Amino acid sequence: MSEVRIAKLFKSYGNVEILKDINLTVEDGAFVVLVGPSGCGKSTLLRCIAGLEPITSGTMTIGGKQVNDLPPAKREIAMVFQSYALYPHMDVYGNMAFGLKFAKVPKADIDRRVNEAARILQLEPLLKRRPRELSGGQRQRVAIGRAIVRKPQVFLFDEPLSNLDAALRINTRVEIAKLHKMLKATITYVTHDQVEAMTLADKIVVMNKGRIEQTGKPLDLYYRPVNLFVAGFIGSPAMNFLVAAAKKRDTLDLGDGHELAVKLPAACKVGDKVTLGCRPEHMTFGGSGKLKLTGTVDIIERLGESGFAYVRLPSGQTIIAEVRGDPKHGNGDKVDVALDAAQLHFFNSDGMRIE
């Protein structure tokens, strides 16, 4: 069992609290992605798990063993760094074998493990090369190889794809997913890229300002974000938010002449301020129906098959709606945007989801 359990973890530098009350379990064999805007504490949390940063309070266990006071090497973890952190003065083989040598693993064993990792990652022809003679993608694979040979309980990835170009990033993402399946490894992975998070994770942890905002399966976060932050963070382009008041049990007043006939959640009382959320992909540009908003087209970004329209409402707010095909509308035209009644999200004045 190689699960990571974190309970009531706090971390501060001087008087500044970087991580606040973190409770998290990374199950055996799970792929957990920590995601959030820069400065949210996700990398610090990963470094705390690695043992590169001491924690201020709380407990942390890896594979059932408390590791609070253990240095990185004794935690049975392996880390893949954003910059790969390959030792420039050693060849690929040396880089992968280095940690094992210090762990006093027998030479034959080292050789076997390095060769196996090299085979899995197709690094065999490169074993004698120095890092500077490798491409970005190859370096990335060496960094992963260095982690694999250690046979850790937990793999830690710190934004491993952010130094790769776009095409290679997608390739490597797929490779990492395959590797996870093949090795049945427990992985904790930090990224700021929600596409990586959505595609790789069994479980996503959304962090903001040192706290965990929501933990859940990717689609849970997409369909049922618990608060405005998660709703706005997951999905691209971001969810549209409209501030409204509950006029009747089945009518929302947007305050700019729009009234929407929607069934409000039970927890919502008449007169409450409500934030209505709807993703661009759940809006139909130029559509019709009961639930519609009318505004003027600012600009349409055409991406080919689909695109996004920026529509200005009478209130002055701009919403983004998905565009399918090649609409006839041009800039400045008045259009209707239809909302999908099944895909609306409601948040109360504290920003929390209401059902």
Next chain:
Amino acid sequence: MASGTETGIVGMSRGTYLRLLAFFLAPAALIYTIFSIYPLIATIFNSLYLRQPDGSYLFSGLSNFYTLLTDTTWSVPFWNAFRNNCYFFLIHMLVQNPIGLALAAMLSLPRLRLRATYRTLIFMPTMLSVVIIGFIWQLILSPLWGIAKMFLQTFSLGFLFAPWLGQESSALLTISLISVWQFVGIPMILIYTALLAIPEELIDAATVDGLNQFQAFVWVKLPLILPTIGLVSILTFVNNFNAFDLIYAMKGALAGPNFSADIMGTLFYRTFFGNQLQLGDPSMGSTVATMMFIIILIGVMTYLFVIQRRMQRYSF
């Protein structure tokens, strides 16, 4: 409380951490303290003691400084050395650094061929011992060998030749120029690299703005390398007020004729060790050294707090 919060390293206790710091820092800190800082402080202390006729020392406050600055036996040589040292510094500032700047400007011209060769060869004298340089020039300027005279005669200027090193009026200037000749490589290299750090696009932009090469240098490059020129100046200052080897090698401890080439370094040596004319006096030696320390400190402080503060540094 988890361990490692004080040290920043997980699982390391305070004791282990202190041992780690001691291992890495103690050797350097100890050698430096014992052989550099302690002697400096001890020298300053020494200057506060007076040597008694029986060889013992008596605390005397600032009386050594008073003697050095007012008693004519001491003050005349001291002010003479100080004046000479200022002159020595002035010559370096007026001759060495402008030549260094000009050479650097030429070396940094784009598409200059043989750049590395010029740079390496012009820097060569800087590498040699001052003792050797002093002797070489002594030979060249010697009327006995007559190389210098021969040169002047080639340009029908033979009448200009004089035993410059031997004349009271010209000895210091000659030595200063020899020192300039040897060390011009340092300002050259420092300014040269500062110039190389300026992006080519800035000069292209200036060219587009209608400036020629020379104007671009004066109006664009020169303002950008002012910090380096400031650094070169303070380095020159510290080196000049600490100089000794060249004058000792060429003229001996007496820095003759008639102390005309005497500077702080030679005065210090003479005061401390004594010579044909006087006995060595560690207290007064320390007093001279402390004065040199104060002079250099004033220079460095002026640089750090006045000159460097006013200068804008740019990063590209």
Next chain:
Amino acid sequence: MRKPASAIAVHGILGLYTALALFPILLVIMNSFKARNAIFGQPLSLPTPSTFSLIGYNKVFGDSSVVSYYVNSITVTGGTIFLTLLFGAMAAWALTEYKFRWNTLLALYLSIGIMVPIRLGSVSIIQLIVEMNLINTLTALILVYTAQNLPLSIFILSEFVAQIPKDLREAARCDGLSEYSIFFFIVLPLIRPAMATVAVFTMIPVWNDLWFPLLLAPTGGKQTITLGIQQFLGQYITDWNAVLSALSTAIIPVLILYVIFSRQLIRGLTSGAVK
């Protein structure tokens, strides 16, 4: 350099200055291989078979101590470089990597020596060396030179240590290296180029110094080559063959080393002093 005329002018000036820089050195080396008559008769011409003579060199190397002066200089310079690099790199690493309360203050303290010349403490250095019974030993010189060179070497090496990516040091920690092993197996190999620069940088002033050998080891066969040559010159002042050969003996090895290391030296001057 678009206009050929200005290019020629620039090459003319640089060429002239280069000649000025080299002429005195070449003059001495050239004449050291000539007989006395030729030195005075045709000082500006190269040695020819009829004027060639090694009489000066015979005198210099006949004085057997010249060789031991060389050995002394090599020992002092080598010892100084070794201690300066080792202790300097260790201190640079600790100051850059570890947080502790007196970190900044200690760094400041160590940097005093960059600007304040250690020579000013000479009176007390002599007293100290006498008390330690190290007068006329090479050890005294090595210790003093190490103290003199540590500040700048720590300063330069710190810049390079700071450039080692943080990820790399942490990868090493994940790989199970102790802090000591990180220094010796990761940091030292990675700052080798910087250490070469500091080495060249340290070597020249130590090799050329006259002051401390004069004060701390002036006699007893412990002279360095610079002091030895100075004393030799004083002794043979009228023997031009000997003087020129002695000068050349001191110059040539330095020039050879310079030509080999000039790249490192110039890189060192630029990285260390400019920042």
